[in-house]
Amino acid sequence: MSKLEELKNFIDGMQVDYEKFYTKGQNAAGTRLRKALSELRKKAQDFRNEIQQERLARKSPQS
Numbered sequence: 001m002s003k004l005e006e007l008k009n010f011i012d013g014m015q016v017d018y019e020k021f022y023t024k025g026q027n028a029a030g031t032r033l034r035k036a037l038s039e040l041r042k043k044a045q046d047f048r049n050e051i052q053q054e055r056l057a058r059k060s061p062q063s
Contacts, residue, residue, distance in 0.1 A: 003047045010040060 001009075020029035027060045 003050065007043060007047065009041070010036075010043060014040075 014033060017029040017032045017036065020026040021033055
């Protein structure tokens with residue numbers, strides 16, 4: 001599974017808590033959403049770092 005698919009699936013998994021928080025008013029779902037967003041930030045940063053490493057590897061002269 002690609003990193004992009006992984007991020008999409010993770011965001012899709014947040015849908016249930018999103019609906020519980022905003023439509024049903026469940027505060028615990030908001031807590032889970034905040035935790036998930038923090039994890040999403042970490043996953044996105046890892047993906048970003050991987051992209052940067054790949055970019056730098058492409059620039060470096062081949063010996």
